[in-house]
Amino acid sequence: MKSQYFTEEHELFRDSVKQFVAKEILPFGNQWEKDEKIPRDLFMKLGEQGFLGINHDEQFGGSKADIFYTCAYLEELAKSNYAGVCAAVSVHQYMATNHIAEAGSDELKERFLRPSIEGKKVGAIAVTEPFGGSDVQSMRTTAVKDGDHYVINGSKTFITNGHFCDFVVVACKTDLNAGINGISLIVVERGTPGFSSTQLKKIGWHSSDTGELAFDNVRVPISNIVGKEGMGFFISWKVFS
Numbered sequence: 564m565k566s567q568y569f570t571e572e573h574e575l576f577r578d579s580v581k582q583f584v585a586k587e588i589l590p591f592g593n594q595w596e597k598d599e600k601i602p603r604d605l606f607m608k609l610g611e612q613g614f615l616g617i618n619h620d621e622q623f624g625g626s627k628a629d630i631f632y633t634c635a636y637l638e639e640l641a642k643s644n645y646a647g648v649c650a651a652v653s654v655h656q657y658m659a660t661n662h663i664a665e666a667g668s669d670e671l672k673e674r675f676l677r678p679s680i681e682g683k684k685v686g687a688i689a690v691t692e693p694f695g696g697s698d699v700q701s702m703r704t705t706a707v708k709d710g711d712h713y714v715i716n717g718s719k720t721f722i723t724n725g726h727f728c729d730f731v732v733v734a735c736k737t738d739l740n741a742g743i744n745g746i747s748l749i750v751v752e753r754g755t756p757g758f759s760s761t762q763l764k765k766i767g768w769h770s771s772d773t774g775e776l777a778f779d780n781v782r783v784p785i786s787n788i789v790g791k792e793g794m795g796f797f798i799s800w801k802v803f804s
């Protein structure tokens with residue numbers, strides 16, 4: 564029966580994802596589960612095929628295809644049965660980079676979104692903390708302005724791609740007295756002094772790395788903020804919904 568939603572073009576695209584999964588994921592998925600890691604190569608190959616940009620603007624290398632391309636893409640990735648691969652790729656493409664795409668400056672988009680679409684950089688989004696996940700308002704990670712930098716202190720846990728990512732969009736309190744109006748999103752790059760991570764052991768989804776992150780007086784330029792100061796909660800709300 565002809566689908567109401569998927570056109571011939573969507574189906575051709577779906578076939579290309581199916582072929583990609585058969586060639587680049589199925590033969591290796593078991594080994595990645597043992598390794599507790601997905602090779603960088605996979606992101607590069609997804610990027611070369613243009614898959615990582617189907618939801619992003621053409622200006623930064625994406626193709627801004629309609630939502631049914633995303634449905635076909637995520638359905639075919641999920642049919643691989645390697646949920647760890649799906650988690651790692653979808654958090655990178657639809658959660659971490661989406662915050663930058665939604666509210667980041669053009670400079671941040673050039674530095675992080677474009678290479679993410681190309682598969683050259685992998686991103687993470689860090690909201691959850693050891694002291695609470697659902698209750699975002701009570702987060703303890705802080706970012707304090709010092710000249711033209713923010714100084715970040717705190718910790719995050721259960722962060723997908725957290726141990727192997729190149730950058731992480733970190734939710735921090737920039738105003739301790741403003742509740743949800745005091746939360747901001749700041750990009751921290753791997754290698755920034757004071758930023759460290761460890762990989763958590765899980766009972767499944769082993770190939771998806773899940774990290775615990777520590778921020779010990781991490782200095783990042785003020786220009787690394789995603790959107791306006793204090794708007795982090797609302798940007799995340801929009802991206803997650």
Ligand SMILES: Cc1cc2nc3c(=O)[nH]c(=O)nc-3n(C[C@H](O)[C@H](O)[C@H](O)COP(=O)(O)OP(=O)(O)OC[C@H]3O[C@@H](n4cnc5c(N)ncnc54)[C@H](O)[C@@H]3O)c2cc1C
Binds near residue numbers: 689690691721722773
């Ligand atoms: C594999 C994996 C990957 C993850 N990846 C990420 C990631 O990339 N980035 C990130 O930021 N986080 C990530 N998380 C964390 C996830 O978002 C949190 O686990 C989630 O927000 C819940 O937080 P929590 O585990 O602290 O549970 P809690 O907040 O302690 O909640 C525990 C239970 O209590 C319930 N509950 C909480 N508050 C209330 C209330 N007021 N009233 C009634 N019931 C309540 C919840 O519904 C839940 O059932 C990941 C988690 C897992 C397991």
